[in-house]
Amino acid sequence: MKRPWPTRCAAALFAMAPALPLCAAGQQPDSASRYQQFLLYPHRQAGFAALRANDERTALAEFERARALAPRSIDTALDLAEAYRHFGHADKARTVLDDQRRYTPADPRLRAPPPAEAAVDCKVDNRPVCRAQRGFDALQAGQLERTQAELAAADFARSPEGLALRRALVQRSIYLGDRVRAGEQLAALDALGQLGPDERAQWFNLLLLQGKPLEARDLQARGGLGTPAQDLAVALGLSAAGERKALADYLAVHQPAFDDEKDERQWVNLLAQVGRTRPELLDLYEARFPANAAWQARSSLPLAIARHDDGAAQRLLARLPKDSYREERFSLALAQGRYTDAREQAEALVAQPDGHRLLDPLSYRLMDAGAPDQAQRLLLASYPFGGNPQAGTLFARLAVLAAKQAAAFSAADRAQLARPLESVPLRIAQVPILAALRDCDGIRQVMSDLSPDYPAELWRQLGDCYGNERPGLAEYAYAEANKRKPDPDTTRALAYQAYGARDYATALQAWRAVPVEHMKPDDLLAAATTAMSAEQPGVARAWLDSYAAQGGRQDHAYWWLRAQADEPRDAALARTDLENAIAQHPDARYYQRLAALQTQAGEARPALTSLQRAAVLAPEDDKLAAQLGYAYLQNDAPEQAVVQFERAHRANPDDPKLTWQLLYVHQKLGDNVQARSYAAQAIDQLDAGGTGAAVADSAAQDEGQQRFELRRLHEDLGRKWRFNADMTLGDTVSSAANAANPGQSYRSYFQLEGQYRFDPPWAGADINTLAAYARLFAGSGSGGSVWPIHSWMLGVGVHWKPLTTQNIVLSAEQQTPVGGSRFTRNDTMLRAAGSWSFGPHLNDDWHAAGHGWWSQNFYVDVARYLRAKQTVLTADYQLGWHHKLADGQSIEPYARVQFTGIDRNRGSFQRDGRVGLGVQWNLWFGETRYDAYPHRFSVAVEGQHAFTSYLREKNAVFLIVRTAW
Incomplete structure (x- = not known):
């Protein structure tokens, strides 16, 4: 059967006692060296662990490996023999022990076990050998308290078997980490007088591990x-x-x-x-x-x-x-x-590698100890402290020394300190030393580069040094000082100088930094003038109030400033101020400002009168001429306006705003030739890099789009004739809105139209006011033919655009059959149509800017046929996205919603509502330098679905072709 495993080997105690043996199973020394014990320890520990787990293969392999490393060791022999016996290999165990007797024949642990017939029942016998057996069995089972109970018997505790069991309990406790129990057992061995040197060392180490250094000290003693x-x-x-x-x-x-x-x-x-x-x-x-x-x-x-x-x-x-x-x-x-010896040691320390880092604390300690002369010598020996991270502190310390004992600095020292250092930060640190020495020559020499990186204190110091010798440079230095750290005196000087240079922002900032109580009436008036130049009327009013409170003279200059300051807050009060100024001293500027206020109040005629009076006072003022031109326009006098604009334009031929204004006025007068000429000038100015005013609401468009708008206007101004054609081919009859014959349901239709636009002979007319036109159109006929070649009609009429700001056209047209079709007859059509894109950025014309644009169009058409006595209403909304393929070419997916209503004058009103989706390819062509694309060709495919209709078919697909030239 398997036998109890021996408890002989313990864990290593701790790192502070490397000389102690790892195993102490008995009182006989082991033949293994300390190095071998170090190698054996992990194998023996692994073998014992496998033995407890009854892992035969691993246990035997580890103990055999330990035996091979120390073939003469009594411990490796006992471990391996016990493992063999435990797993039932008694012969192998006997062979191992016989082999070991050759090396340690006197070791009592190698004695043969008692014969089987001498065996007793140790469960009830209290002889030492039985107590030892029970103790070892309990030890093997991990029942350390039972083992300790066996040792409580006095006769057994002193026996060899009891001592061996107690030592095994010590090692087992150490192995399990039970330091308290191990210490108690070692104390018991000590009391019995059986504590060996190795066990004493174990107890010593255990006391230290348990945090009992005093007891360990006593044990050592x-x-x-x-x-x-x-x-x-x-x-x-x-x-x-x-x-x-x-x-x-x-x-x-x-x-x-x-x-x-x-x-x-x-x-x-x-x-x-x-x-x-x-x-x-x-x-x-x-x-x-x-x-x-x-x-x-x-x-x-x-x-x-x-x-x-x-x-x-x-x-x-x-x-x-x-x-x-x-x-x-x-x-x-x-x-x-x-102190001299201290400085010599400090110099030696500074001379060491990286010793410059010690210069700061060493010099400070010399100063703090009452040796400033030695600190000065130490610092000057290392000046200008290159590469020292505390250089700024060292410069400041040298400046303190210069202020305290300037006489201690020799001429050579001053010459050394006055040589400009290589960088601005170093010169910034250098100047305070010279200032402490009151060396103005040195300061001017160091700051001769006038670097903008110098701080305010240095600029002020430089200004003080220049004084009356160089007043211009002194003023510049004070201005630089004021930028960084103003004071009332230098700030006032800066304010006057900055205003004279038209640097109003700097001047205003300077004036605002001067307390009012430090300002004289002239200062307050100058400050208010500066504030108005900087567009700060609120600040100007405050200074003017202080000026009046100080009793300043309220002359025309005061009222002029007061008017400018009051205008943003109270235009009526500003007009009163201007009238006070004009009463004291008529001036063209006063009249111009009064005219602007009158214009804002909607008083166009008084504003014109004021500008006319200003023109008398300043007849050569071209800007005033332009203002007068605008005033004439507001008073519906374009003929006088164009004279003033031409006068201003001659003085400023490169001003794009005047060019645009002349373009507009000549267009308003109906002089298309002159308007077209100014449109070409505006294009040239734009190409040359000028920034012009935008057409209508397109002020935010970029330069490319603005150029396109100008070209479009130039092209439109030069056009008399316009032709367009469109054709629709469908797969079924539809009520799709068609410009050819509103209200008629076609599968397909075709239209060709030409119109001639008249130049209006009366002033103020719009360029699109009146046009005569003729058109030829046909449809798919009653049979629903694919091709629109049936029922040809000729329409002749006029278009009239009554409003200049809305795209609404009124038309009257006489329609006559062509070809004698029995389905056509003469009729007269009166028509009103409107089209809105709700902004030029959403219209359907080419857009020069960007990679594409959204376009939309809301079209409303009301037509009345007098002979047929029927009325047709069409409303159509289309939204599309133009994706640019190339210059002048786009692909446009779009969607539409359309409603058609027909009153046939027979008590019935027919409705057709539908939605459509389509895609259209657009091509613009014919562009020149001054003319935008005059021609356009489009091909579209569109599908429609009628959600309500008087027709039989609900769905339709169209091929649409359009062209205009």
């Missing part, structure tokens, strides 16, 4: 535990437990000689911990390693200096090379008042 590593472990434990006094006492009586530099460094650190209370411990300790000796001195010196023990500090430094610990030597010299 009893002997057998005096290695440097153990001394260090106790000291570290006392430090971790906060036992500072006990630590100091312990360090005082132990002087371990460490073989490891890191261990010695820890010991020195512990000495430093108690250095404030027991400094002699750190001072007197003799470190074996040079690095630790240096660390000891570095740790001890601050303590010696802090307690003003100069003798101890000197002794510590005397042990070290003179070129070492210069910072400590500097501190000691500074504390003893040896």
Whole structure:
């Protein structure tokens, strides 16, 4: 059967005791070396774990591997034999033990087990061997309390079997991490006088692991535990437990000689911990390693200096090379008042690699200790502190020294400080030093580049240095200073200068920075003028109120300013102000402003009178001529307006606004030739880079679209004849709106129209007022033919556009049959049609800007046939997106909603409502430099569905072809 597994091997205790053996199963030493034990440990632990899990293969493999690594070790032999017996391989176990007797024949653990016939029932027998068996069985089952109960018997506890069981319990407890139980058992062994050296070391380590450094110290003091590593472990434990006094006492009586530099460094650190209370411990300790000796001195010196023990500090430094610990030597010299020596040590420190970083604290400490002359010499030796991250602080410190003891700076020092440094930031830091020395020549030399990066203080300093010698440069310097940090005096000077240069924003900012109580009446008037020039009427009113409150003279200049300031808030009050100004001194500017206010109030005639009076005072003012032209237009006098615009245009031929205005006025007068000429000029100005006024509401369009609008206008102004043709081919009869014969249902239809536009002979007429036209149209006939070649009709009539701002056309047309069809007859059609796209950006004409555009059109048509006595109403809304394919070419998906109503004068009203979807290809062509595309060709395919109709078919598909030229 499987036997209980032996409990002999424990886990490694902890890292601070590497010299302790890993296994302590009995009192006989193992023949394995410490290195072999280190190699064996993981295999034995894995074997025991497999043994507990009854994993035969793994357990035997691990114990056999351990045996191969240490073939003479008693522990590996016992482990492997026990594993063989546990898994029923008694012969193999006997062979292993026989082989081991060759190396350790006297080891009692190799004694043969008692014969079977000598076996007793150990469950009830209390002999030591039975108690041991029961204890080991309990130990194997993990029942450590039962094992401990067996050991409670006094006669058994002192027997060899009891001692072996107790030691096994110790190791098992260590293995399971039960440090308390392990410590109790080791204490029991100690009480029995059976505590061996290895077990003493285990107990020592357990006490440290349990945070009981005082007990570990006492155990060590009893002997057998005096290695440097153990001394260090106790000291570290006392430090971790906060036992500072006990630590100091312990360090005082132990002087371990460490073989490891890191261990010695820890010991020195512990000495430093108690250095404030027991400094002699750190001072007197003799470190074996040079690095630790240096660390000891570095740790001890601050303590010696802090307690003003100069003798101890000197002794510590005397042990070290003179070129070492210069910072400590500097501190000691500074504390003893040896400032020259301190500066020499500081210079040596600064000369070291990266020593420039110490210049700031070293110079400060010299100043703080009362040695500013030495700090000055130290700083000047490193001036201008290149590459030093604290350069700004060092410059400032040198400026403080210059202010305190300017006489200490020699001529050579001043010449060195007055040489301009290579960068603006360095010069910014350099000038305060020269200012502290009152060296104006040096300041002018350093700031001769007049860099805009200089701060306000430096510009003010430069202005002070220039004084009356160079007033222009002084004024410039004060202006620069005022930009950065204004004060009342320099701000006032800046305000006057900036206004004279027409830099109104800067002038206004300067005036607003001057408190009103520091401003004289002339200053207030100048400030108000500046505010109006900067378009700040509210600010101007406040200053004018202060001016009046101070008793300033209210002459025409005051009222002129007051009118400008009051206008945005109260136009009526501004008119009163202007009238007061004109009463004191008539001026063209006053009349012009009064005319503008009169125009805003809708008083066109008084505004014209005011401008006429202004023109008398300033007959050469071309801007006034343009204003007068606008006033004539508002008073319906385009003939006089065009004279004034021509006069202004001659003075400013490149002004696109005047060109556009002349285009508009000549168009209004019906002079298409002149209007077309100005349209060409506007195109030329736009091509040359000018910015013109936009056509109608298209002010926001880009330059390309504006050029296209001009070309479209130029083309339209030069056109007399216009022709268009359109054809629709459908798959069924539909009431689709058709311009040929409203109200008629066709499958297909065709129309060809030509019209001639008349130039109106009367003034003020619109260019599209009257046109005569003739058209020829036909349909699919009563048989529903595919081709629109039936029932030809000729229509002759006139179009009249009564409104200039709306696209509404009234028409009268006489229709006559052509070809003698019996389905046609003479009739007279009166028609009113309107079309709206609701903005030029949504019309159906070519758009020069962008990759495409949305277009929409709402068309309403009402036609009355006098002879047939029927009325037709058509309403059609279409929305489409033009996607540009190339210049002058687009593809347009679109949707439409259409309603047709027919009153046949027989008491019935027929309705047709439908929706449609289609896609259309558009081609514009014939563009020139001055004319937009005069021709257009379109092909569309459209499907329609009637949601209500008087026709039989609800769905229809059309092919639509249109052209215009």
